[in-house]
Amino acid sequence: MRTQVAIIGAGPAGxxxxxxxxxxxxxxxxxxxxxxxxxxxxxxxxxxxxxxxELLEAAGLGARIRAEGDEHRGIYLQWPGxxxxxxxxxxxxxxxxxxxxxxxxxxxxxxxxxxxxxxxxEVSDVALHSLDDRPYVTFTDAxxxxxxxxxxVIAGCDGSFGPxxxxxxxxxxxxxxxxxxxxxILADVAPSTDELIYAWHPDGFALxxxxxxxxxxxxxxxxxxxxxxxxxxxxxWDELAKRLGHGQDGWKLTPGPITDKSVxxxxxxxxxPMRHGHLYLxxxxxxxxPPTGAKGLNLAIADVALLSRALIAKIKDNDGVYADAYxxxxxxRVWRCxxxxxxxxxxxxxxxxPFDAELQLSQLRWVAGSRAGATGLAENYAGLPIGY
Ligand code: FAD
Ligand code: DHB
Numbered sequence: 272m273r274t275q276v277a278i279i280g281a282g283p284a285g286x287x288x289x290x291x292x293x294x295x296x297x298x299x300x301x302x303x304x305x306x307x308x309x310x311x312x313x314x315x316x317x318x319x320x321x322x323x324x325e326l327l328e329a330a331g332l333g334a335r336i337r338a339e340g341d342e343h344r345g346i347y348l349q350w351p352g353x354x355x356x357x358x359x360x361x362x363x364x365x366x367x368x369x370x371x372x373x374x375x376x377x378x379x380x381x382x383x384x385x386x387x388x389x390x391x392x393e394v395s396d397v398a399l400h401s402l403d404d405r406p407y408v409t410f411t412d413a414x415x416x417x418x419x420x421x422x423x424v425i426a427g428c429d430g431s432f433g434p435x436x437x438x439x440x441x442x443x444x445x446x447x448x449x450x451x452x453x454x455x456i457l458a459d460v461a462p463s464t465d466e467l468i469y470a471w472h473p474d475g476f477a478l479x480x481x482x483x484x485x486x487x488x489x490x491x492x493x494x495x496x497x498x499x500x501x502x503x504x505x506x507x508w509d510e511l512a513k514r515l516g517h518g519q520d521g522w523k524l525t526p527g528p529i530t531d532k533s534v535x536x537x538x539x540x541x542x543x544p545m546r547h548g549h550l551y552l553x554x555x556x557x558x559x560x561p562p563t564g565a566k567g568l569n570l571a572i573a574d575v576a577l578l579s580r581a582l583i584a585k586i587k588d589n590d591g592v593y594a595d596a597y598x599x600x601x602x603x604r605v606w607r608c609x610x611x612x613x614x615x616x617x618x619x620x621x622x623x624x625p626f627d628a629e630l631q632l633s634q635l636r637w638v639a640g641s642r643a644g645a646t647g648l649a650e651n652y653a654g655l656p657i658g659y
Contacts, residue, residue, distance in 0.1 A: 284554030285428035286379035310510035311632035318565035320654025340370035357640035460527020477514035560612035
């Protein structure tokens with residue numbers, strides 16, 4: 272078969288790209304190894320930046336965010352004995368939205384289905400060929416048949432384990448692995464806070480997030496290699512209560528039934544360039560950030576904003592200026608978010624070294640206590656404009 276853009280991966284990057292391309296009059300075919308149900312149910316990110324929401328709204332994907340999402344003015348930053356609210360709207364004029372990646376994914380699937388988008392789920396043996404000239408992708412479809420797609424362009428939106436990133440020869444890779452992981456739980460209980468709490472504690476970082484009025488999402492810093500099943504529910508809630516300051520100034524953490532437990536290792540990874548010949552990378556296929564600061568999904572959306580514009584100009588108008596600039600343009604934001612995620616991570620996770628702990632507390636007091644410090648965090652967290 273033949274199409275204009277062969278998109279590998281039906282995560283948020285791949286589906287949003289197919290959506291924006293279609294709006295610009297460019298056709299695509301999407302390949303995905305997993306089933307549609309699996310992709311829609313994967314529990315991952317939970318926070319959308321201001322500019323991500325603006326972009327999704329402009330693309331006609333904002334109705335459910337407005338109806339069911341929850342707009343937050345800011346976050347709480349805390350350490351033992353102190354909790355401070357950072358008001359992003361006051362500091363920068365920009366807010367963030369609590370809206371799960373599962374919901375973004377469902378909205379994208381519904382929109383692509385309504386538009387009759389060709390998506391092949393449960394494919395295997397995906398391979399990229401001839402990237403310098405007349406590129407094509409081969410794969411085995413769900414029925415076991417060998418297939419081939421010829422395209423003007425291949426978009427690698429296949430995350431950190433897909434084949435696209437490895438198809439860029441002589442790429443430069445920057446990587447940092449952190450000596451701790453996040454233990455994440457989902458619980459059927461109303462959040463004990465109106466906005467997210469990022470908590471520094473001598474026993475490790477904790478985060479109170481949420482998905483809705485009746486579902487809470489919480490995280491604990493744990494050593495790498497922790498087995499989520501080795502922690503009882505009581506132990507998880509006790510540890511969260513201690514680190515999040517249950518009892519401090521009358522605040523209470525309400526426990527509830529835990530419906531999901533997982534451990535997420537943390538690393539920073541940036542691969543450059545994000546283009547080789549007719550292959551373009553977007554999202555986790557090109558970069559991974561540690562989750563502190565909620566940048567991963569937002570960065571994938573920002574890449575796709577640039578890439579869709581570049582591919583529409585190239586394919587429809589034969590104008591390759593944005594396509595040639597894509598990798599450099601995207602990397603500016605990638606490094607800003609890589610730095611911010613590293614900065615949040617190293618400010619909030621304890622290493623066991625008392626010197627590091629004093630530096631972290633000093634930095635937290637400065638960020639929470641100075642308008643300049645708070646504005647720096649707010650600008651990065653609520654997100655820089657698309658095209659930064
Ligand atoms: P993905 O969502 O990974 O999508 C890539 C798609 O490609 C997948 O559907 C995959 O199945 C498919 N694929 C892989 N190989 C192939 C192949 N050979 N052929 C075809 N398709 C293929 N970010 C946050 O901001 N906050 C969080 O709390 C957070 N939690 C996370 C938890 C986990 C466990 C993970 C893995 C990530 C988390 N992230 C979080 C990061 C965020 O979810 C990602 O940045 C985001 O999903 C990136 O979207 P993407 O479309 O680039 O990649
Ligand atoms: C969530 C994840 C994050 O990494 C973060 O910084 C805030 C919230 C979440 O899953 O809700």
